[in-house]
Amino acid sequence: DIQMTQSPSSLAASVGDRVTITCRASQSIYRYLNWYQHKPGKAPKLLIYAASSLQSGVPSRFSGSGSGTDFTLTISSLQPEDFATYYCQQSYDTWTFGQGTKVEI
């Protein structure tokens, strides 16, 4: 099974900050890496698919990069509505989520 490890597990940031979350796969997953945002009591939301493609309707301050085993989600200027938990997910061999990164004020 492919394991996904995110870092950090949580971070504190302020509005306007640049935020970077990393995700590492236990083996190469090429670019089969997706990112989701999840707020309490809400449905998770797809942000980025195939490592760097922005899902329709997602603000351009979100971006993704990487390939192979190492990936990054960047929020260029954190907005109040961005405080949430973010998950990476590999879709190369069935599907596995990372443990999540909680972005707090």
Add this chain to the structure above:
Amino acid sequence: EVQLVESGGGLVQPGGSLRLSCAASGFTFSSYDMHWVRQATGKGLEWVSAIRSAGDTYYPGSVKGRFTISRENVKSSLYLQMNSLTAGDTAVYYCARGGRLGESFDSWGQGTLVTVSS
């Protein structure tokens, strides 16, 4: 607009069974892969099962042999039959649509809570 509405959650005793349903609308259900994902309280997201548009099914080791995913295209409905439930299966269960690109999950329901307790 894509809509996914889960139902069927509730309280069940350890060792018991439960069947979840997901009603889909706003898209051609038969053309899409579908998934179940769960989140235990205070934990992260865990993929639980998948069914391709062609009918092939997939499960992680944690539920294989106990859970069965199925679909009824005529009713635009997805199901999850859960047997031999344990406290570890207590979670909010979400249905999600498989995206066309990157094998991602591009639409999600609001979830239904399953509690396994005596």
